[in-house]
Amino acid sequence: MAQRWQPDFEQLVDEHQSMVFSLAWRMTGDRGLAEEVAQDVFLELDRHMVRIESPEHALNWLRRVAMSRSADALRRRRVRGVDLWVEIEDKHGAPVEEKQSPLETRLEQLLSTLPEAQRAALVLRYQEDLTPEEIAATVEAPVATVKSNLHRGLKLLRAKATTHLKEYIRGI
Amino acid sequence: MEFERFDQPEKSDEFERELRQAMERRPAPPSLKRRILQKRSARRTERHHTTMIWWQRVAASLLAGAVLAGGFGWRQMEERRKGEEAKQQLMTALRITNQVLNNMNRKLAEHDRGEK
Numbered sequence: 001m002a003q004r005w006q007p008d009f010e011q012l013v014d015e016h017q018s019m020v021f022s023l024a025w026r027m028t029g030d031r032g033l034a035e036e037v038a039q040d041v042f043l044e045l046d047r048h049m050v051r052i053e054s055p056e057h058a059l060n061w062l063r064r065v066a067m068s069r070s071a072d073a074l075r076r077r078r079v080r081g082v083d084l085w086v087e088i089e090d091k092h093g094a095p096v097e098e099k100q101s102p103l104e105t106r107l108e109q110l111l112s113t114l115p116e117a118q119r120a121a122l123v124l125r126y127q128e129d130l131t132p133e134e135i136a137a138t139v140e141a142p143v144a145t146v147k148s149n150l151h152r153g154l155k156l157l158r159a160k161a162t163t164h165l166k167e168y169i170r171g172i
Numbered sequence: 173m174e175f176e177r178f179d180q181p182e183k184s185d186e187f188e189r190e191l192r193q194a195m196e197r198r199p200a201p202p203s204l205k206r207r208i209l210q211k212r213s214a215r216r217t218e219r220h221h222t223t224m225i226w227w228q229r230v231a232a233s234l235l236a237g238a239v240l241a242g243g244f245g246w247r248q249m250e251e252r253r254k255g256e257e258a259k260q261q262l263m264t265a266l267r268i269t270n271q272v273l274n275n276m277n278r279k280l281a282e283h284d285r286g287e288k
Contacts, residue, residue, distance in 0.1 A: 013208055017200035025198060035204060042208045043215065104194035111195075126188070127195040158187055 007052050013042055016059065019128070020066045026123045027070035029112040033077070037069045044069075063128065064138050067120055074116065103165065110160045118153030121146055 020041050025034035044065060045052070052058050111119060117139075124135045132150065136143040 009212070010205075010209070013205050017204055017208075018197045021200040021204065022197040026195070035201060035207075038200065038204060039208050039211060043211055046212050046215075101194075103190065107191060107194040122191075123195065126192045127197060129192075154188070157191070161187065 005054050007049055007058060009042075009046055009049060012045065012058055012062075016062050017042070019059075020062055022127060023063065023066040023123060024070045024073075026108065026111065026127065027067065027116075027120060028073055028077075033073050034070075037066065037073050041066050041069055060138070063124070064140075067124070067139055071116065071120075106165050107157075107161070110157055110164060113160065114153050114156055117141075117145075118149045118156065121149040122153045122157065125150055 017038065021034055021038045024037035024041075025031055028034050028037065041062060045058070045062065048061070052061060111122060114122065120139055121135055124130045124138055125132075130138065132143050132146045135150075136146045139146065141149075
């Protein structure tokens with residue numbers, strides 16, 4: 001009989017903290033909030049450890065919960081009346097700790113101005129390299145909706161890049 | 173349909189390649205793991221503490237229930253005992269009354285016979 005996979009919490013944190021943190025940061029546009037979301041996601045994982053059946057299950061579970069917790073965090077901020085996008089503008093204007101090219105920084109800045117559903121689809125597509133079906137399973141939406149969000153999001157991002165990033169990108 | 177190209181990554185254009193490159197995973201802050209493990213440990217301690225308090229409350233409730241049930245049982249036994257005692261006293265009184273009435277009856281009968 002095959003032995004049941006025993007998840008190791010610390011190892012899961014090591015392996016996936018960058019993925020969870022990046023998803024949260026790109027979805028919320030706020031580093032501090034992304035750290036809070038990442039902590040919550042892993043603490044929730046700790047409570048659900050007995051139900052995690054395989055490394056793939058852990059990865060998909062973390063992606064799904066990171067996306068939904070990020071959406072919750074954005075909603076809470078909207079309810080509190082914080083003007084998130086003004087904050088994002090401020091934060092993107094500040095020097096970034098990680099080594100990022102100006103193009104990458106500007107692209108992320110433009111991404112943060114897209115509607116939430118389109119941003120989620122693009123982040124999962126281009127950060128996590130997921131197929132539309134996998135994105136649909138992650139965000140719990142129909143595949144057709146995901147494809148539409150990808151198409152519209154990419155079109156909108158391309159249009160914004162045409163205006164703001166013409167000097168950087170050849171493929172616009 | 174244009175949507176179909178999302179199923180074929182090889183069809184992505186230069187802009188999408190730039191986007192993919194720009195959206196590589198960012199390294200998590202070095203302190204994130206430590207903070208997660210600290211919070212986890214604090215939550216476990218808190219959960220343990222909450223469980224202990226819960227068990228203490230259950231034990232206290234059980235003890236209080238047992239005391240109440242014991243008190244109620246004792247009271248019922250006491251009432252039954254008092255009832256039995258009262259019954260015995262009544263029976264004794266009735267026996268005495270019966271004896272007295274029998275004696276009076278006998279004396280009256282003797283008195284009637286003496287008059288005849």
